Amino acid sequence: MVALPIRNPRTGAIEGTFAGADATLVRERANQLRQAQPAFAGLAMGDRAALLLLWAEALRKRHAALLAALCADTGRHRVEELEIQAAIGGIERWARSGTTPEPQSGRSRALPSVRYVCERVPYALTGVISPWNFPLLLSLIDAVPALLAGSAVLIKPSEVTPRFVEPLRASIRDVPALAAVLDVMPGDGNTGAAVVDVADIVCFTGSVATGRKVARAAAERLVPVFLELGGKDPLIVLPDSDLERTTDAALRASVQATGQACQSIERVYVHDSQHDAFVDLLVAKAQALALNTPDIRQGHLGPIIFDRQAEVIAAQLADAIARGACVRTGGQVETHEGGRWLRPTVLTDVTHQMTIMREETFGPIIPVMRYRSVDEAVALANDSEFGLSAAVIGPDLDLALAVASRIDVGAVSINDAGLTSLVHDAEKQSFKHSGLGGSRMGPAGLDRFFRKKAILIQEGPALSMAMLAESP
Ligand code: NAD
Helix, strand or coil, rough: CCEEEEEEEEEEEEEEEECCCCCHHHHHHHHHHHHHHHHHCCCCHHHHHHHHHHHHHHHCCHHHHHHHHHHHHCCCHHHHHHHHHHHHHHHHHHHCCCCCCCEEEEEEECCCCCEEEEEECCCCCCEEEEECCCCHHHHHHCCHHHHHCCCCCEECCCCCCCHHHHHHHHHHCCCCCCCCEEECCCCCHHHHHHHHHCCEEEEEEEEEEHHHHHHHHHHHHHCEEEEEECCEEEEEEECCCCCCHHHHHHHHHHHHHHHHHCCCCCEEEHHHHHHHHHHHHHHHHHHHECCCCCCCCCCCCCCCHHHHHHHHHHHHHHHHHHHHHCEEEEECEECCCEEEEEEEEECCCCCCCCCCHCCCCCCEEEEEECCCCHHHHHHHHCCEEEECCCEEEEEHHHHHHHHHHCCCCCEEEEEECCCHHHHCCCCCCCEEEEEECCCCCCCCCHHCEEEEEHHHHHHHCCCCCCHHHCCC
């Protein structure tokens, strides 16, 4: 066990420590979960779904404790109410997602005397490693389908937001049959690395830099890894757009949760003919938003949760301003009562030489760039190492769809932005450096946790060496 600090993002104060699990503890717990897993996998999927529904109920009963812990972890209130609602809704959606599909079966085309049936075998132990921006939701998003598949799950949440772990663990204990195959072990990167060392399949959500380390460690062990990493999502505003609608969507999708969301809009491209009017309206709407300090129950934007992210944001702003960007509103990381905040910030005169247009910001900053042709807008949107998601808004749906199909990302919202955070039915993968592996959304999200095993039944004579003799 190692003692790790608990920081209050609203004050910057270190309010205590928590015990991070070391590799020995992770291994011991992993062995216990593994031992319980075969019986759990032996249940019908409907019985596992029923346990998940009991867990959803247990989370609901512990709503007050969870909300208090998450508010303390993140310094925001409304977003946390929505996060808990989304996490419980996700459990219920998976639990009610239907029955086990009929196993694939048939007769071999190459060897008609052989018929086959395919079994789906869950991985014994899934390791889930999650980030701090939506601590509960992103700890559960892969864990729930893994459990439904019959896998045991060990979750390692972020050390930046550790307080929600206790009420979460308590909710798991409320459902003993689930507690036998599911646990949450807090800790830092060392605990995360220990989880990668024991899991049979790894689901990681976090930064590209850590994702690479996790992928390397998983490759060494030859276990599959699913990576959901960073983004630099573009929004293309097509000519003749309704600017009320477009600025509403751009603002919300850029600054919600203080921009601390992977699918935040972080670059906006507006046609020359509407650029100035778009910026004026966006600035007016941005200025109408307020920080949630000193009262967590007032305003729209919480603090920057992770203090080091405040440095990244300030450095990107300084780089942009030094290279000629114009700050139209916001633009200063502010300190209030020891916490770090940034008001919605609109930048113009930005270029792709600036880090603010190339690297993930994870803050409420909206850089707006003008374009003169749709081809130029598409080229700018694609000029990125990231390929998480994007948005296209415009009056001509056919044009919007054509543009969407040319953007090299795993999901595109049309006539809105950032819809992937709410719509989990459609399968999507993360392109380029934004991730690796199959879709966590839609039916594929469950399928990831099964290995396929073919049972081949010979109904004719066994094949003999006679077929391999050189002469008849
Ligand atoms: P991070 O990479 O710093 O940490 C993520 C997790 O990895 C933490 O739990 C951390 O303790 C753990 N970790 C650190 N080193 C490790 C190691 N060597 N082995 C195993 N685990 C290790 O990311 P963060 O700062 O917590 O989260 C922000 C990032 O997450 C952003 O880049 C954001 O875009 C990304 N994110 C992506 C999605 C998505 O779905 N694509 C969703 C949310 C956040």
